[in-house]
Amino acid sequence: MLTVSTRSGAVCSSSCSCLPLRPSPSLPPSPQNINILFKPFSRRSLLAALTVSGAPFVVSNDPNLPAHARGLFQMPAVRLTNRYFLVRAGESEFESLGIINTNPVTKTSVDSGLSEKGKKQTVRAAFGLKEMGACESNCWIWPSITQRAYQAAEIIASVNGVSRSYIVPEYSFLDARGLGAYEGRKLEYVSEVYESDSISPSIRPPPIDDGTPNESISDVFVRVTQLMSILETQYSKDTVIIVSPDSDNLSVLQAGLIGLDLRRHRELAFAPGEVRFVDANSIPTYKQPPSAVFKCLNPPNCN
Structure with missing residues (x-):
């Protein structure tokens, strides 16, 4: 079963659920906040949220693997392992x-x-x-x-x-x-x-x-x-x-x-x-095209 460990201490599985192991310091204990803390998340929305927020996470089959041991794959690729x-x-x-x-x-x-x-x-x-x-x-x-x-x-x-x-x-x-x-x-x-x-x-x-x-x-x-x-x-x-x-x-x-x-x-x-x-050995460095249509200072993330 796929397990995602987050810095907040949550352990999430591919069964589309995520329960924090300890209360968030930003949410004081209350009946209302308990519902927020234990609200289920889908696998895709959870990881998308982590990606957007920049929070480090680990994708591993080992639930005991420390959260700081791995990081999110970065684009563009600096290197490829496979x-x-x-x-x-x-x-x-x-x-x-x-x-x-x-x-x-x-x-x-x-x-x-x-x-x-x-x-x-x-x-x-x-x-x-x-x-x-x-x-x-x-x-x-x-x-x-x-x-x-x-x-x-x-x-x-x-x-x-x-x-x-x-x-x-x-x-x-x-x-x-x-x-x-x-x-x-x-x-x-x-x-x-x-x-x-x-x-x-x-x-x-x-x-x-x-x-x-x-x-x-x-x-x-x-x-x-x-x-x-x-x-x-x-x-x-x-x-x-x-x-x-x-x-x-x-x-x-x-x-x-x-x-x-x-x-x-x-x-x-x-x-x-x-x-x-x-080809992992020949991923080129992208050069900006001389174009008034496509202007991008931080490819591939451009608006």
């Missing part, structure tokens, strides 16, 4: 119909799986990884639990001779970016989302009440940074294949690693079934 391959799953059934589908409620549905074209794209990706020698010395495959991403992971494992025990499903940090009110609309409407992204990474799509999140690029950035924090502390000198159901997780992650202004993440878009190797 080798990483980024893979976008092949075309989904919804994509084949030209429909936007990002609601996490349906992410494990068969309808969210790979289309016939998507399966072929993923097979090509799997053989591409084999040609690149991704799993010659063993590898870990980290797919989103989303149906198409997990199907892609199984195909990659089969082609590369990787045991299913080396497939580690990720339950929330690799969810497809939630597009809010665009859910169920035609795929071409995604261009409107990317126009907003180019203005500010903090702009969210319009909300909707069907359970679909409306995530900004900054929200996605928080998720993929947390994912890298886990991978960089859980493994050392290993190969990790990250399998995402969509492009935005990967383009934002790559932009963060190289220090590219997040408003330009679309320039790094992944096609269905595309594979890229992240």
